[in-house]
Amino acid sequence: MTAETLTTIAGADATDANAAGADAGTAGSSAVRGELVRVLFGDDHRAAHGPWRTLLTTEPFRRRSDLAPDAQLRLAYGRLRTLNSTLDSAFRLAADPVALANMHEWLSPVDTxxxxxxxxxxxxxxxxxLDHDGDVRRDLSAFADLTRIGTFLCTELDHGNDATALETTADYxxxxxxxxxxxxxxxxxxxMPNTSTAGGPKSGVVAARLLVDGRDLGVFLFLTALTGAEGPLPGVRVRLLPRRMGSAVDHCLTSFDGVFVPRAALLSGAQGRLDAEGAFTSEVVNRRSRFLLSIGRVTAGKLSMSASAVGSVRAALAVAVRHGSHRLIGGVRASERVPVMAHRSHYAPLAGALATAYAMTLLHRTVLRAWTEYDRTERDRTVHDRTERDRTVRDRTGVAGRVEAERLVAVAKAWITWEARVVITQCRERCGAQGLLENNGLAALVTGIEGAITAEGDNIAIHAKAAAGMVSGHRPPRPPADPAGRELTDPVFLRELLAAVECVELDRARAGMRAAAPGDALGRWNAGASAALRAATAHAQLRAAEAVAAAADALPPGSATxxxxxTLGRLxxxxxxxxxxxxxxxEGFMAGRHISELPAETDRLAARVAGQAQMLTGAFDLPDEWLADVPVTDAGYASAYDDPEGPWHRSAVEARW
Structure with a gap:
């Protein structure tokens, strides 16, 4: 698709489109693409992302869309073993939240x-x-070589986001x-743990309420063998749940009838220990805090869910942009055929989605880096040290303490996965009926993102918790309310407007809560909840815009990249x-003329981005092998549905007879 086509059909600004370098085949565009790859994946992208990317090119990971659910499940566990065989250390992967996130980012588009x-x-x-192995040195070799597969049993049928109220018991x-x-x-x-016999024998860490001499000490994790070669072990009951949409995972209901585990099964640490005499000690007074410390891995899980979403979004866009560029339809004149991507009604949503994909990827990188650095500096500190430091010190990651760091992870996870649903749905729709077919991959992405939205904390719950924390403890600087002389072409002005949205919504939330009837905590929250949730969303959007700007500003001045x-950041x-x-x-942050100018400026930027769509998706660096397995990405996609017995394969003479 050329800039001229966009200009003729959609009325784009030819100067802007050409200035963006719409011809993705030029040497300059190739250099820009290479720089974009480094922006998205880092200077060490071949080391950090390369192994996962390469895995997708190997035969075991090539797309299979013709399998029944049971076969899909067997394939997934087989792929898990193949993946494990490529690792230099399963323990090193488990201990590295960046590597875990990268794994999710590349595997999600292939096999949810x-x-x-x-x-x-x-x-x-x-x-x-690994996190709670300080008191007991366990032999974990069976889990490293997948002699036994591990699973996680926390959520209960009656308790999900209120997991501190879990009712499974572990009686000493x-x-x-x-x-x-x-x-x-x-x-x-x-x-919903994957506790069936599929994949081989399994063990789990089970969240249960620790009872010592009848005293409830809170919820802890216990290492428990669940199944063997012949099925569930004595006292363990496993029943398959109905199939979950978009996934073949063996989700189950699991229960226990007096299953005995030794004292060493308790995953102990600062949250609590039980000595040889059965005496309990803990560095944490609050039972809720003990539980949250026990399940600290959920934070890394949120980062991984964000990674799954950004990987899926980039894959969906790569498919939709390729299809839109070679799917020809009638033009203005009867004899004319143009790419569907030439129509503004088609390309504008994809251009906005491309801007979102870059913003969410760079936000994910920022949050992952901040959490990793924070966690690394805090890992060896005592709980008391952490608490004191949270109150007094802002560290180099830009977050003041663990509460704020976890809040940022939660806000990013909710916003990224919600936005991913919107983008993936747009991409599916822009591939028409082809996007509904499983062999083109988009259908799996549409349903797969729902799992990320719910996993590691339902978005609504973690978003609401983060929003409540922002209302009580987050007071960002208010940008100047002086729009005179400011232009929508100024990225700094646009980021100030995003910051203003956050401030306006926080003010509205606090005002609503102050006006609520005293003594009614739920009523007080409800009075400010809607605005608070919008403030949390605005905060994520601002941080995403800042991440794009930081990436752009890190490049040489005047750089085309x-x-x-x-341009992406402004759109x-x-x-x-x-x-x-x-x-x-x-509130005085914008002038009336800005409101009038906004639609036309958005359209102009969308045209520029659309002119670069092939290069922008090329920088997603998806392997050719992966794209080759998606028929709709090829200009000759109709050949995937060719009928060798069709009449068009017979000669003209045969056809007449």
């Missing part, structure tokens, strides 16, 4: 079932064992120096500012 079981095994299961048996795991009623069954990133910001124009005008 594999991504789910791999994330559970390496992060939630093996990671929890002094005579046997161990614990008896029990499921007291149907609502306490563990909900930097200018393209600023991203304008699309987020538009719904808040009334508030921004009313």
């Amino acid at each position: 079932t594999l991504t789910t079981v791999a994330g559970i095994h390496y992060n939630l299961f093996l990671g929890s064992l 048996d002094r005579a046997r120096d161990g614990f008896l795991l029990r499921t007291p009623h149907a609502g306490a069954q563990k909900f 930097g200018e393209l990133l600023h 991203f910001a304008l699309e987020r500012i538009a719904p808040h124009g009334g508030d921004l005008l009313n």
